[in-house]
Amino acid sequence: MTRSSATPCVMYLMAGVADLAHEYDDPTLLAVCERLWANLVHQRMYLTGGIGPSRHNEGFTTDYDLPDESAYAETCASIALIMWNHRLLQFAGDGKYADIVEQTLYNGFISGVSLAGDSFFYVNPLASDGAHHRTPWFECPCCPPNVGRILASLGNYLYSTSDGGLWVHFYAQNSAHVTVDGQPVQVRLTSNYPWEGAVKLALTLDAPQHFALNLRIPGWCDEWAVTVNGAAVESTPASNGYVAITRTWQPDDVVDLDLAMPVQAVYANPNVRHMQGRLALQRGPIVFCMEGVDNDNIGLDRVTLDPAQVAGFRVEQQPEMLGGVVVLRGSAQAITEEGWDNQTLYRRNQPSSVAALDVVAVPYATWDNRTPGEMRVWFRAG
């Protein structure tokens, strides 16, 4: 990737490259896709699925250059990233592409639109002093219709079919009619995903049918279990990240997938200088942030999270908050202003800190929907 590449344009171009590679069965083009994908995902993508750190040209800069407060991460860049990875997923059937689609969909893409659906971010930083807000429209209004396009097309992302196979990529609640080997299969997926990891798939068939049901085990998930009609089945995923359950399915079979969703601390590669000594909060595919409005405007850059305490953060369903979300509550430390005044810029004794401060984290995608204030995704780890 070059320094001058505007990120959405590169991603749209790569979506076209992927289509051509598939259409002409061209391994050289697929190799280009794979090389750029690896560089993007392993060196240049924000935890939220945002890409392109530079405000100067909406573009890429250098490996591991991922500042949080000045992140550009244009909404359309995330959209185009989703489109490209969706294509690669269709061609390769590899869950690593679905992981990127999911990570981006639930975080850096959907942050681009307000909960009311009437204002938009062009830029999606991972920290804010409270001055960055969505607006109803902007001079280059690519994002609003592009957000609508993706939301309207989400149904196309959930399933795929192959010879003898049905693939379930994402676990949003839905009902679908698909065709496997020429036979109709009706799927009803019931779940409160991404807030809970329990997923129920009810199959309706005209007659018993032999095929492989491929369930994606997300990259963030370390523990899971699968049952068919209540009986446990072998659920070790293949190298592509999917558990294949191959059998003769009966007309009313029910499959339960349970994905454990603990609160996780996430760390960045030490080469990301902006994130050294810091951690972020994630649960399932959701990246969390803290906002001033929930945390008494304490100065979020002063907050330190103890990694040992993160796993003990309480998970609370809040159906009335932010359209219905899960929030995390826990204990943190924070540096205080005790002993400092407006005539002291430097001093020789170490600042003091509050040892047990209650903090609240909300899904990153929902920030800036309430009282304006500071926001932060990455915290000092201590």
Ligand SMILES: [Zn+2]
């Ligand atoms: Zn845009």
